[in-house]
Amino acid sequence: MKTDFLIIGSGIAGLSAAIELGSYGSVLIATKDRYFESSSSYAQGGIAVVIGEDDTIAHHMEDTLRAGGGLCRKKAVSILVREGPSFVEQLIRWGAHFDKSDGEFLIGLEGAHSRRRILHFKDSTGEEIVRVLREKALENPKISKLPKHFVIDLMIREESCVGAVLLNEESGEICPVIAKATILATGGAGQVYRRTSNPPGATGDGIAAVYRSGGILSDMEFIQFHPTIFALPGAPSFLITEALRGEGAVLRNIRKKRFMPDYHPLGELAPRDELSRAIVSEMKRSGGEYVLLDATSIRPAILKERFPTAYTACLRYGLDITKDLIPVSPGAHFMIGGVETDTWGRASIRGLFAAGEAASTGVHGANRLASNSLLEGLVFGARTGIAAADFAKGHRIPPGIKLKASDLKIQAQHHTSASLKTAQLNRTRDEIKKTMWDHVGIIRSATSLENALKEIDLQASLMDPYGVNRNELETLNMLTTAKLIVLSALKRRESVGAHYREDFPLWGGKRRHIRVRVS
Numbered sequence: 001m002k003t004d005f006l007i008i009g010s011g012i013a014g015l016s017a018a019i020e021l022g023s024y025g026s027v028l029i030a031t032k033d034r035y036f037e038s039s040s041s042y043a044q045g046g047i048a049v050v051i052g053e054d055d056t057i058a059h060h061m062e063d064t065l066r067a068g069g070g071l072c073r074k075k076a077v078s079i080l081v082r083e084g085p086s087f088v089e090q091l092i093r094w095g096a097h098f099d100k101s102d103g104e105f106l107i108g109l110e111g112a113h114s115r116r117r118i119l120h121f122k123d124s125t126g127e128e129i130v131r132v133l134r135e136k137a138l139e140n141p142k143i144s145k146l147p148k149h150f151v152i153d154l155m156i157r158e159e160s161c162v163g164a165v166l167l168n169e170e171s172g173e174i175c176p177v178i179a180k181a182t183i184l185a186t187g188g189a190g191q192v193y194r195r196t197s198n199p200p201g202a203t204g205d206g207i208a209a210v211y212r213s214g215g216i217l218s219d220m221e222f223i224q225f226h227p228t229i230f231a232l233p234g235a236p237s238f239l240i241t242e243a244l245r246g247e248g249a250v251l252r253n254i255r256k257k258r259f260m261p262d263y264h265p266l267g268e269l270a271p272r273d274e275l276s277r278a279i280v281s282e283m284k285r286s287g288g289e290y291v292l293l294d295a296t297s298i299r300p301a302i303l304k305e306r307f308p309t310a311y312t313a314c315l316r317y318g319l320d321i322t323k324d325l326i327p328v329s330p331g332a333h334f335m336i337g338g339v340e341t342d343t344w345g346r347a348s349i350r351g352l353f354a355a356g357e358a359a360s361t362g363v364h365g366a367n368r369l370a371s372n373s374l375l376e377g378l379v380f381g382a383r384t385g386i387a388a389a390d391f392a393k394g395h396r397i398p399p400g401i402k403l404k405a406s407d408l409k410i411q412a413q414h415h416t417s418a419s420l421k422t423a424q425l426n427r428t429r430d431e432i433k434k435t436m437w438d439h440v441g442i443i444r445s446a447t448s449l450e451n452a453l454k455e456i457d458l459q460a461s462l463m464d465p466y467g468v469n470r471n472e473l474e475t476l477n478m479l480t481t482a483k484l485i486v487l488s489a490l491k492r493r494e495s496v497g498a499h500y501r502e503d504f505p506l507w508g509g510k511r512r513h514i515r516v517r518v519s
């Protein structure tokens with residue numbers, strides 16, 4: 001297959017790039033799942049944007065920089081907060097709904113924001129935004145979609161990216177797609193942790209593929225843990241939105257005592273990393289695998305109207321949040337680092353661009369301000385589209401490019417016998433998740449990280465890297481991504497933002513970004 005632009009991923013970043021690129025040539029959006037499956041579709045709380053009368057661009061910038069703990073790239077933050085409002089206005093013109101009362105937008109407050117600036121649509125904001133972007137993208141005949149196609153590796157010729165190798169998940173066929181420019185918008189990797197808010201597809205595929213191709217990744221040690229993931233024993237994990245705390249829900253330990261005021265002056269609205277650490281301490285102190293979120297002070301009508309996703313999901317497990325307390329624990333939520341790019345999404349490999357959660361623009365520094373990532377996907381997705389169009393100008397699709405054995409770096413690396421059985425793969429995944437949760441979670445140390453490294457290497461040595469079904473490929477990508485997180489976490493011998501080392505509890509004030517690439 002040939003296309004002018006290959007976009008990998010149909011979340012907010014991929015769609016935003018596609019809409020931009022639709023006027024410059026043919027666009028193919030490849031996704032490994034159904035077309036609408038992505039973290040973006042599950043985003044609940046909202047999108048941060050300067051809209052309130054008492055808010056300013058400078059305030060949004062200040063809050064983002066403060067959350068980022070001194071490691072944000074200021075230029076990227078300035079672009080995000082300045083360009084954000086016009087992108088959100090455009091979304092509204094295209095038909096996106098955000099909650100209103102008496103014709104005025106209801107603007108929410110979330111942790112570490114000094115002003116109300118969160119636009120939301122009930123507690124399914126992501127789904128609403130993706131709906132509008134999807135409709136807008138597909139009304140352009142130049143944009144086509146290729147669901148159920150798993151991108152295995154990038155195709156590199158003369159140090160430039162010329163497309164990617166895809167696995168058709170239904171037929172099992174391997175097909176190369178040649179493109180003038182390739183945009184990676186493959187999202188995060190929460191699945192490497194035992195408890196996560198992320199959907200099953202968040203396995204770090206794009207990040208691992210770029211690593212295998214020799215591209216630069218940065219800030220991989222920064223994983224944001226969301227403080228309130230549903231943690232009822234025996235039930236699946238899912239996110240309990242932060243907006244509940246913005247509306248007045250409080251955290252209690254298992255003895256039902258409110259504890260956050262003892263840990264932070266902002267109480268339940270403290271930055272996510274501090275809140276997560278406080279919860280872990282409180283779980284250790286009071287015993288138990290969870291703490292309790294108490295939303296009973298919020299009027300039942302508001303809970304049901306404004307938080308239908310949380311209300312119905314908890315009800316499914318026998319909890320009525322208008323009366324019952326919700327068991328919660330921190331869980332992996334957002335990948336701050338990823339494929340290093342400039343503010344136009346250009347990665348270190350020519351012809352390759354990255355946007356959204358898979359990219360590392362430096363906009364979040366050491367920690368992401370809540371609800372800044374949907375905005376990031378929207379703004380930087382579009383900028384990446386503009387840069388890719390510019391790159392492709394006067395650039396022909398190189399003729400005569402054929403699939404080579406070396407394009408499949410996973411297969412080329414090792415070649416052993418038969419594929420592992422699903423049960424074995426699932427065991428490997430469980431080991432990765434457990435290792436990362438126990439040793440590379442909210443509180444880390446050199447000892448815990450070295451233990452993790454040994455376990456990941458052991459698991460990798462048991463894998464058969466030859467297999468090319470989706471389960472095997474994802475598990476290999478999880479191993480690679482997990483290892484990159486550990487190696488970066490070992491290198492950062494200080495505590496800052498989402499990275500906390502108990503052996504180096506203070507920030508050394510180093511404004512450096514930790515980079516990793518194949519040596």
Ligand SMILES: Cc1cc2nc3c(=O)[nH]c(=O)nc-3n(C[C@H](O)[C@H](O)[C@H](O)COP(=O)(O)OP(=O)(O)OC[C@H]3O[C@@H](n4cnc5c(N)ncnc54)[C@H](O)[C@@H]3O)c2cc1C
Nearest residue numbers: 009010011012013032040045046151187356357371373374
């Ligand atoms: C439960 C939840 C709630 C959240 N709430 C908020 C919120 O309220 N506000 C906010 O700002 N942020 C929120 N976030 C974070 C935010 O949703 C994500 O950071 C953002 O949507 C990521 O968008 P993206 O386009 O980069 O990636 P995604 O939306 O994750 O999309 C990734 C795409 O890549 C595809 N893909 C991945 N690997 C491959 C492969 N190998 N081959 C082909 N395709 C592939 C996937 O199928 C998918 O289409 C939330 C996240 C979660 C999980």
